[in-house]
Each structure stands twice: as structure tokens, then as C-alpha cells.
Amino acid sequence: MDDQIISSMPPQIIVFPSPLQWPSNSMFDLAELLCLSGHDVTFVLIPYTHTLLLRYFRIESRLSPYLNFHLQTISDGLPPDHPRSDPTELLESLETMTKPVFKEWLTSEKCGQVSCIISDGHMGFVYDVANEIQVPVFSALTLSPTSLWVVYNLFNLSEPGEVSDLRESDLNSLIKRVPGIKGVLTGGDLASMCQSSDLASPSSKVLMKQFKELSRAHGVIFNTCKALDGSILSQIRSFCPNIYTIGPVHTHLAVRQEAKSIEPLLNYSVDENKNCLAWLDTRQPKSVLYVNIENEVKLTRVQVLELWHGLVNSGKGFLWVRQPESIVGDGRVPPKIHKGTKERGCIVDSASNVQVLAHKAIGGFLTRGQWDSTLQGIAEGVPIICWPSSWDQQVNSKFVSKAWKVGIDMEGSLDRSIIEKTIRDVTESKGELVENATKMKYKVRKSVSKDGSSYAVLDHLVDDIKN
Template identity: 65%
Template sequence: VKLEKESQMDEITMSLPPHVLVFPSPVQYPITTMFDLAELLCLSGLDITFLLIPYTKSLLFDHVNIESRLNPYPLIPPIQYSHLNPRPSIRLHTISDGLPSNHPQSNATYQLLESMETFTKPVFKDLLTSGRLVSDEVGQVSCIISDGYMSFVYDVTKEIHVPVISALSSSPSSLWLLSNLPNPTDDGSNADSIIRRVPSMNGILTSEDLASMCQSCDWTDPTIKHLRKQIRELSRAHGLILNTFKALDGPILSQVRSICPNLYPIGPIHTHLAVRQEAELLIPLLNYSPEENKNCITWLDSQQPKSILYVNIENKVQLEWVQTRELWHGLVNSGKRFLWVRQTESITKEGRVPPKILKGTKERGYIVESASNVQVLAHKAIGGFLTRGQWDSIIQGFVEGVPTICCPSSLDQHVNSKFVSKSWKIALDEEWRWERNIIEKMIRDVMGSKRELIDNANKMKNSGRKSVKKDMDQKTLPPHVLIFPLPLQGPVNSMFKLAELLCLSGLHVTFLVTDHIHTRLLKYSNIQSRFDAYPGFRLETISDGLPDDHPRSGDRLMEMFDSLKVKTKILFKELLTSARLNSDSRRPVTCIIADGIMGYTCDVANDVGLPIIYVRTISACCLWVFFCLPKLIESGELPFAVDDDLDKPIKSIPGMEGFFRRRDLPIESRFLWVIRPDSITSDPTEIPLELSKGTEERGYIVGWAPQEEVLAHRAVGGFLTHSGWNSTLESVIEGVPMICWPYFLDQQVNSRFVGEVWKLGLDMKDTCDRVIVKKTVRELMEDRKDEFRKSADEMAKFAKQCLMEGGSSYGNLERLVKDIKAITRT
């Protein structure tokens, strides 16, 4: 009974959704974005623990009706769930930041992060290892998503072996700029020189666009040192989530991959969430904000379309009374109607408000303590947006097509404001001063005088929504696998079979071949008709870097390998980062399957942030021999002299001690015989008369044959082969005994296994004598025919059983497809 209960518990545990812990930065706006991200992940079937410090928990509850926000998730159709497949959920959990409750945390972000580095770090480790986050319905934390500026998380998770994905709510452009700050030891650095050497930003930014703490070039400033450290540490993360999309930040994203190759640009996150909620929850979006937000929405409902300027200046930077006064005058004097989120704590030294201003506000304005940016900016009455330039606010504004005025203050706001005004041309920032006349003019410009801003804002709105829709559409598409075989006939043929299997399993496949191989395929096969049945299959070509007249023969393989490693590697990366492989009907490449002998493909895959699976088309036994070569050298069994005893057993290869000899090692032989005319090194017409006559009586010579069909024919009773692994397997599956005449690489090892281990034929290694060939053929086809046929039939039976449902190969293919789907970036 105990064992049965344990088995049931194991079954339930295995069926639990993955458990992700989301740990945001202790700042209001990253928290709201991270909460949107948590909801997105929950809608994708993941269990979420949302970890907060007490201060950020109070912020979240002040600005979000958290209970209402979480209510939709029990409405996920329950038919999908059971006790063996529980419903995913979001839970809140708190952790101490180490600061006293009366500490002014709203204006001490750096001190707060410092305290968390010292105090919260051990508490966080204890939380993860204590079991407090685990229950019958929630499994162990399997992944952590933390703010990218809290690097202490990496230290903790390294000790407990849990992967970390970082998330940043700041813009990719500000991240890239900060990553290019010079070392403190650099001499002669100034703000202008920094800007000039930042790739993709020269000509857009000026020294004034650096945050004030960077303009002085004081690299010993604690905040700068903290930022530099956090950006360096990003490379430790498994990936990086960014609140942007390719159409907006494509050039910058390609640069940011040098910091963290595996990027997840899934924005705009708030729009992405709204689209997912409508599509998957099948309920209308709820009003999640506090009562005051409902009142301002009611006020907006009574206003004319595009008539309201929305003013929301983030509360992390307090305004002096003189700034508040000038802004207020500018709002009222502009004659435009406005909604102003004016948080009391963001204003210091408030003075007397002139009656004229109060009267103008009563006539044309509405002031509230808090409001939902997302809901307000989406309202039809909003025609402009005045913001500090925080990235979350910027992206929320342009998704709704709202022209913007930026009044940047700190950190990434300067960079963001420059990009939205100069690069995307949807905002004003270059004229901003805390002077009522300038503010008045900018409000009038953004609310209608500058039509260009409105037109560009609408274009960005369409671009953002199109990106989310395309992403949503592509989520329903199968994973897209790129297969890149070694450009030789055998590996290409083998990988073609794998491509067909994956297509049959519902995956999209791009099969990448060199131009030379493509020409041969068109010449010797009807490749297109072979794959017409697979709409998810596509053939692509790439140069191998060799001249057209290069023979690409076996004796010059190293020239091809060198060219692939030097020239094709560059082209391969360009192909993966270009739009050439993309279309509306298929995802971008989500996984690479490449021949394991082409190690450079792994370098490229890591550079572009794609998972890679290696395929070796040689036999497992030969791969094991290659793997053991260092051990042979270490033991003194290699090298040996040419005139040494070649039949001496090799003792340092585990599992092969009893039968493997020196002559079976994968070294080059002295003779090559291939039927294809282009592979014969002498004149094929120089054939003795008696051979021609004998061939006419008993033989048939062709330039090419469909090997699988020939081996499957009932007339075939034996197969003389070089013992390439594909040919060996094709012979095994058809139960055809073999004569092995190996030439190079794995063929020596394969031939030994065929003859000595599996007893499927004869090993004719090192022989090019007509008498031996005659004797071997007679032995296979006559003298020992029944013996070899019996062994071949038994092995064929075992091979076919492996391919049936329940067989090992059948199950492993299912596991491969499952893994490809699991590692597909979503």
C-alpha cells in the first residue's frame, strides 16, 4: 500500500505544471510589467510564485486590485485539468529586504538593492531550499525569472542548480548604451566620445542623452559601478526577456545578443497579455484598478476623442514646487484639456496655487492620485501623453498610437526619449525645459499642430499590434527545425530520412545543403517530388566556399572542412539572423540539427541563441573508438609502426577488448572502388576482354542505383560495400549479408562489427586481390549462405521491432520531437 501511494504521489508530481518563481526589482514600474509577465506565463500553463519585498507588495496593492487581477485564472476551462493535471495558478510570497519599515525606500533604490544583496540573498536561498514553496498542488521551483539588475540571484541559483532567466523592464537601447560605458581605468573618456563608439547609436544620441550620473564620466560613482556589474553578470543567465519586439528594436537586439545570446523580445507585454486573455480566457478584460481609476475613466468617457493630454510623471523622482508650478501653468495656458496623475509624494514644498490656475484646472483638467496607464492610454479621448520617458510608459503609449512629450530625469529615460523623438519620430523631447512657455508650446504641438507625430504614432501602433498578432499566430505553428548535414552523399541521404520523419511528426523543416550538393541532388534525384507530400519542408542552399571546379573527393576532404569552418560559418550566421528563413506560414528557426562533425555550427547556434542537437551519421561503435583515441595514446597503443603486427588486439577500448585489432582502427586504406563513373581514377574503358564477357553473362553495371530499393529486392542475396554506416543499416534492415571492403573513417570499425560481432558477413579489410575477392563472394553466396542469412534475418527482425510502436527507436523519435517542442522558444 505504501509503495502504491508513493507511486501515485510520483505520478502527481510528474504531472504538475512547471513552477516558475518571478522575482521583480523593488521599483513600481518593473513590478507591474513583471506581473503582466507572470500572467502571460500562467496563461501558458505554468505555475507562478510572485516574490515581493514588503515595500513592493504595498506598491502593488496600492496601484492594482490584486484580488480581481487574479480572479480570471480559476475561469480557465476546468475540463483541461484533474488531480493528475492541476490548474496553473499565481501565488504571492514576500521576502525581507533587510531595511527598517520606516526607511524611505521610494527614494533609495540603490540602498535598497545593496541591502538585498547583503541581507536578502541568504534568506532567498533558504526560501528555495526550505520546501515552503512546495505543496501537493505545486512542485519544486524549476526556473527563476528575476530582474536583470539583481545579480545576487545568480549566485544563489548556481548553488542549488536552478536555471535563471533575467528580465529587464528598461529599453534595449539603454541596456546597450550602459554596456558600452568605458572601464574606470580608461583615460580621456568623455560623454561625446562614449556616444561615438557605441554601435547602432552614432548619429542618434548626444552627450546630453546620457543620464546625469554618466555625463560627468565619474566611473567611481556607486550607482554606475552597480549598473556595470549587473550588465556584466547578465551573461550568466540562461536568457533575457525584453519588453520590445523585433520591428521596433531589431538593430539594437542584434547588438544586445553579444551580452546575452538567448533573447526573448516578447513585448509589448501588456498588449500581449490582453490579446492572450481575450483569446484563451474567453472573458472580457476586467477593470483591475482601484476606485479612483474608475472615476477618471468615467470622466474620460465624457470627453471628445483625442482631446485629452494625459500627464503621468513617475513617482521615483520628486518634483520641486517650482517645477510643479511651471508644469501646471503650461497645462492650463495651453488651452488643452488634461488628465494629470499627480501623486502627493512626488511633489515637495508645495506652495500656494494661483486662483487663475485653479480655475483653469476646474474648467479643463482632472487631477487624480493614481490611474492605470494601460487603460487610460487606450481610451479614445486621449490625444497626447506627457511622461518622464520610463520604458514601460513609452511602450504603452506607442502601442495605443499616442504622441508623446518626454521630460527625462534619470537612468534610461534620456536614451528612451531620444529614440522616440529622433529615431521613431513619435515624441518631442529636445525642447523640454521646466518653463511654462516651452511646456505650453510642446503641448499644443503634440495635440495637433505637428501632424507628423500623430501619423508616426499611428504607424507604430499598427506595428506593435501586428507584432503581437504575428507572434500569437506563430504560436499555433509547429516548431521550425533547420537540418544541416555534412556535405557528403551518405550523411545527406541519412539526414533526408530524418527530415522526413520530423515532417511526419508535424514539424516544419528547412534542409540546408551546399550549392554543390544541391546541384548533385537535382542531377541524380527528383528531390522536389520526394518532398511534395510535406508542406512543412523547404530546401535551402549555402556556399561551401570552394571553387566550382574543386573535386570535393575523399582525398581532399580536409580542404572542404577548412572552408566550411572559415567561410561557411560566417554565411550560416548571416542566414540565421536574416529574414530569409522567415515567413507568415512558419516560425523563425527554433532548433538546429547539424552533423556533429561540424563543430562550428555549435558556435553559431550559441551566438544567435538557438538550441542545437547534433547528429552523427557514423556508427555508434566508431564514435566510441574516436572518443577513446586519447586513451589509446595515453596507454601507448598508439601510434604504432607500419610494419607492426596489425592483428594485435587493442585493449584500451572498453567493450571491444576481445575482438578489436590494430587493422580495425579508422585509418586510410590503399584502394578505392566505387561504381559511379566520376569516382573512378583511371579510364573505365581499360577493362580486359574476359571481364567484359563475364559481366555480360552474369553482371550488370550502372552509374547509379536506388540502393534501398535494390537491397529490398528479393533477388539480392549479398552486398559488397565499403561499409559506410548508412549502407550498413540499409543492408541490416533488409536482412542482406555483407562483404565489407572498408576505405576510410568509420568504415574500418563498421566492417569489424559486421563480421566479428554481429556475424552478418565477411570483413575483407586490406584486400584487393582477385583470388580473395572470389573466395569471399563464394563464401557469402554459397558456402556459408545459410549461416549468414539466418544471422541477417534475425538482426532484420530486431531492427524492425525497434521501429514499431513500443520499440526503442519509435520511442526515441517521439522523445526527440517532444524535446524539440520543449526547447522551442515561445
């Protein structure tokens, strides 16, 4: 490329999320928001993720409004036929194999000038490369601020005995010495990877490394707003002074585009999405429970049947997103379940959370409690049922049920009678739960309006990048 052409090109923002499906959705929304602000953005993907993008999403039509949005693929070091089902193995390969390739591309004529790099905190080599070439790096975390604060304290408490208390004593005891969460969380609510008493375990090392990388970031971008996490954010500023709360990013993007909604990136096939929306059109307002417990979750046959029985026995309509490969085991399904599903249910391989949750027929949302999904439900004012299992889901679930009071935490239970009762409690509720969900919807949507806090913070972020 000619040197004069390179020198005349505007500096670009490099957005490089870890190649896991759930971070890519919000990171893609963030990249579009930056494009709308006038920045040139290059979104970096591994070939495997890029293939999924082309297969399941109308990427050409989505990117057509942007002349300043570019896609770039970079090798993850794994063979093409590798299943990439183990996130830890994939991230390790990226750390080992992708680092030199990434640096070589960033310093090449093909890349051009770079104003900053934005990653999601999982890939330490991005910070290494950014420092080596003297480019600022921002962390766009997919964790909720509350989960970050809890786990940070788990590894950084001034009194060593507190760590032991959280890990080894009664898991029903309330966590008392972490500012901002008094009376909300118990030791048992910590993510499973944080409950190990071995601080040298691989999972503990990954978390501690991620927190250490934050100190090298110019700033930390959160997909949240002050209305949800204001008190926790004030605590996090003690070790991350430059915080940018620009969420909910999917709603924020829609506002900036002057549109009513935006389709998320990778988690649905176009045909299935149309089919389930057409089915929802036939249902009464707030009569359907939406069930999406994330694609990577593997269910046993017993778990599938308990959940299925609970859905059918509740007597409510349900839309269930269930990947065929997410079910372990086989066997016959009782005729009663088939009959109840045919009468009141719809099962699809994939769907758009944003579009489904915005539909008038949805009266509840059953989710694992991953942060993006939780925030999508809150932004639509839909009461949430959380069935947490790992990572930050326990923390999110407790804040949904105890702090914000917009949902119910099933606390890991998957019993048909509990599921049936919980579904009825949520879908038939006309009191505090629905009222709180509606109020919180108003607050988070106000934050991304033109005079809202998240709207102003994004403008501040854009100015900081320019400067």
C-alpha cells in the same frame, strides 16, 4: 509536506523582480503570460510591496482565472516602518539580508521543484543562489534594449579615449562609435549616472555589476519587439546570444487573454481610475493631454507651477496624475490656474496608464520617458512628449523624437512657454507625428498577434523553459 506530494508537483517558475513599483508591472504581466502557457508560477514579493498590492489592486479578481499562480512574500531585511524611498538602500539590504532567506526557501519542501528563476537584473544575489542550487536564471530587463546597448558600450569601448569623449568633452557632440545609434544621441543624452568621469563611483559600479550578471543568465527577456529595436538587438546578441523579445507585454497579455486591455498592477487606486475615466468620457476625441511623470519624481514648487501654467495656457484639456507627496514646498496657486483647471483639467492621485492611453479622448502623453510608460504610449498610437531626467530616460526620449519620430523631446526643460508650445505642437498635429505614431502602433500590435514575432518568441521561451 509529504515527499510523494512534492515529487508529484510540477516544476514551477520563480519570478522575483526587484521591489520597485515600475519593474513589478511588466514582470507581473510576464508571470501571467507564463501561467497562460501552462506553467506554474510563483511571484515573489517583499511584504511592503505585497501590502500595496492588496491595498490598491483587486488582486483576488485578477488572479482568479489562474490556479497555477501563487504569491510568496520574503523579507527585505528592513524594519516594517522603513519608508523604502531610497532604491539603492533597499537593493543593498536585499543583497545582504535576503540572499540566505531566499536560498533557504528555494531549497525547502514548502517551495517544491523549481524549473527556472526570472529576475530583472538588479539583484545579483538571485544569480548567486540560482547557480548554487543549479537552476537556470533568466534576466527580464526593464531597461530598453537601446539604453542597455548604450551604457554597455560606455563601459566596454575598445578605445579608452571614447569614454572620456562621452563624459568630459562637449555634451552636444554626437556619439559616433556606438553601432546602431549614429546621428541619434549626444553625450548629453546619457543618463546622469553615466556622465560621471569616475568609473569607481557607486552608480557606475551598479551598472557594471548588472552587465556582468547578464553573462550568468541563460537568456535575456526584453519588453520590446523587433519592429522597434531590431537593429539594436542584433548588436546586443554579441554579448547576450539568447534574447527573447516578447513585448509589449501588456498588449501581448491582452491578446493571449482574448481581451481588449489589461489593468496594470500597482500604479493606481481603483476609485481614482474610475473617476478619471468618467471625466474622459465627457471630452472630445484626441482633445486631452495625459500627464504622468512617474510617482517617484519629486517636483519643486517652481517646477509644479511652470508645468501647471503650461498646461492651462495651452488651452487644451489635461488629465494630470500627481501624487500629493511628489510635490516639495507649499504656497498659494494663482486664481487663473485654478479657473483653467476647473474648466479643462482633471488632477488625480493615480490612474491606469493602459486604460487612460487607450481612451479616445487622449491626444498626447507627457511622460518622463521610462521605458514601460513609453512603450504603453507607443502601443496606443499616442504622440509622446518626453521630459527626461535620469536613468534611461534621455536615451528613450531621443529615440522617441529622432529615431521613431513619434513624439517630442523637451530635453529637460520645464519652462511654461516651452510646455505650452510643445503641447499645442503635439495635440494639434495632423501630419507626420500622428502618422508615425499610428504606423508604429500597428507594427507593435502586429508583433503580439498570433502570427507576430513577439508571439512566436514567447512560445519559443516557453519551450526553452520546459526543456
